[in-house]
Amino acid sequence: MGVEIPETMKALVGNRSIVTRLSNYACSSSSGDGVKVATVPVPIIEEHEILVRVHSIALNPTDFKHIDILSPRGAIIGCDYAGTVAKVGPKAAGAWAVGDRVAGATHGGLYTDRGSFAEYLKIPGHLAWKVPSSISDEEAATFGVSAVTAMLALNTRLGVPWADGGEDKGRSTTPILIYSGATSAGLYAIQLAKLAGLTVVATASPHSHDLVKEYGADDVFDYRSPTAVDKIIRAYPTIDRAMDCFSEGVSTAFCADVVRKNRGWVVTLLDPGKTDFDGVKVDFLLAYTAFGAEFQWLPPSGLNSARFHRIPKHCEGSMHHCREYPKP
Numbered sequence: 001m002g003v004e005i006p007e008t009m010k011a012l013v014g015n016r017s018i019v020t021r022l023s024n025y026a027c028s029s030s031s032g033d034g035v036k037v038a039t040v041p042v043p044i045i046e047e048h049e050i051l052v053r054v055h056s057i058a059l060n061p062t063d064f065k066h067i068d069i070l071s072p073r074g075a076i077i078g079c080d081y082a083g084t085v086a087k088v089g090p091k092a093a094g095a096w097a098v099g100d101r102v103a104g105a106t107h108g109g110l111y112t113d114r115g116s117f118a119e120y121l122k123i124p125g126h127l128a129w130k131v132p133s134s135i136s137d138e139e140a141a142t143f144g145v146s147a148v149t150a151m152l153a154l155n156t157r158l159g160v161p162w163a164d165g166g167e168d169k170g171r172s173t174t175p176i177l178i179y180s181g182a183t184s185a186g187l188y189a190i191q192l193a194k195l196a197g198l199t200v201v202a203t204a205s206p207h208s209h210d211l212v213k214e215y216g217a218d219d220v221f222d223y224r225s226p227t228a229v230d231k232i233i234r235a236y237p238t239i240d241r242a243m244d245c246f247s248e249g250v251s252t253a254f255c256a257d258v259v260r261k262n263r264g265w266v267v268t269l270l271d272p273g274k275t276d277f278d279g280v281k282v283d284f285l286l287a288y289t290a291f292g293a294e295f296q297w298l299p300p301s302g303l304n305s306a307r308f309h310r311i312p313k314h315c316e317g318s319m320h321h322c323r324e325y326p327k328p
C-alpha cells in the first residue's frame with residue numbers, strides 16, 4: 001500500500017542575500033537573519049532517486065557555514081538524515097521499497113529542492129544506505145558527512161585499506177596521525193584506521209583523551225603541548241601520513257612536521273589553497289565530491305567542484321566499492 005505524500009512540506013531554508021553573505025565571508029561574521037522555516041514543495045524525484053520521509057538529522061559545521069556564506073535564499077539547509085523511504089524512482093539503484101529505513105548525507109544548503117532539514121528529501125538510490133534494526137534513527141543520522149569525510153581521507157587519499165577488508169591489500173600496522181581526533185570526522189577516522197589494522201596516534205585536548213581512546217586510538221597527545229610533535233616523532237619514527245581534522249591555525253604545520261622526515265603526506269579539510277607545507281604534500285578534500293555531481297558556490301566566480309581533486313572516476317557515488325588506493 002502506498003504512503004500518501006503531501007504536495008508541500010516544512011523546511012529550514014537559507015534567508016540571506018548575496019551581499020550579506022559576501023560581507024560575512026569578508027569579515028568572518030555571521031550577520032543577517034540566517035534561516036527561516038518555510039513551506040515549500042515536496043521534492044519531485046527523478047527516476048534514479050528515492051524520496052525519504054526524514055525522521056532524524058545530524059548537525060555539521062558545514063551547515064552554519066552554508067547559512068552564513070554559501071546558501072542562496074530559499075536553499076534547503078542540512079546534509080545528514082535518517083528516515084523511511086516514501087517513494088522509489090523506477091530506475092533507482094539499491095532495491096529500495098517504500099517503508100525501508102534509510103540514512104545518508106546529501107549536499108544540503110545549495111539547492112531549493114535538496115537538503116535534510118526538511119520533512120522530505122530526495123537522494124539518488126545509490127547514495128543512501130539501509131539502516132539495520134540494531135541502529136536507531138538518531139544514531140543512523142550521524143553516519144553522514146563525517147563518515148564520508150573519514151573514508152575519503154583515509155581510503156581514497158592516504159592509502160588506508162577499506163574497513164571491509166577486501167583482499168587485505170596494503171594492510172599494515174604502520175602508524176597514522178589523526179589530528180584533532182575528538183572531532184566527529186576524527187572519531188570516524190580513528191575507527192577506520194583501527195579496523196584496517198593501523199597504529200592510531202591522535203591529538204586531542206586532555207578532556208577528550210579518554211574519548212579518542214575509547215574509539216580506538218592507541219596513543220594520544222595534547223595538540224596544545226609545545227613538545228607534542230617531538231614526542232610523536234620519537235615514539236613513532238616511521239609515521240608518514242596524517243589526517244588534519246581541524247585544518248585551522250597551526251594544525252597543518254603540526255601534521256607536516258610529524259611526517260616530514262618520512263616524506264609523508266597530509267590530508268586537510270578546510271583550506272584548498274594549501275598544497276605543500278615546506279616540502280610535505282598537503283591534499284585538500286571536500287566530502288561533497290563523493291556525490292559525483294558538479295556544483296558551484298557563490299556563482300559565477302566562487303569555488304566550484306572542478307577546482308577540487310576528485311575521487312577516482314569509478315568510485316564516484318559508489319564509494320563502498322572503490323578498491324583503489326592512490327598515493328597523491
Ligand SMILES: NC(=O)c1ccc[n+]([C@@H]2O[C@H](COP(=O)([O-])OP(=O)(O)OC[C@H]3O[C@@H](n4cnc5c(N)ncnc54)[C@H](OP(=O)(O)O)[C@@H]3O)[C@@H](O)[C@H]2O)c1
Pocket residue numbers: 060061062145146149180181182183184185186203204205206207208223245246249251268269270285286287288
Ligand atoms: N572538507 C570537508 O569535506 C569537511 C568535511 C567534514 C568536516 N569539515 C570541517 O572539518 C572541521 C571539523 O568538523 P567536525 O564536524 O568533524 O568537527 P566537530 O565535531 O565540530 O569538532 C569538535 C572538536 O574540535 C576540536 N577543537 C576545537 N578547537 C580546536 C583547536 N584549536 N585545535 C584542534 N582541535 C580543536 C575539539 O576537540 P578537543 O576536545 O580535543 O579540543 C572539539 O571536540 C570543521 O571545520 C568542518 O567544517 C570539512
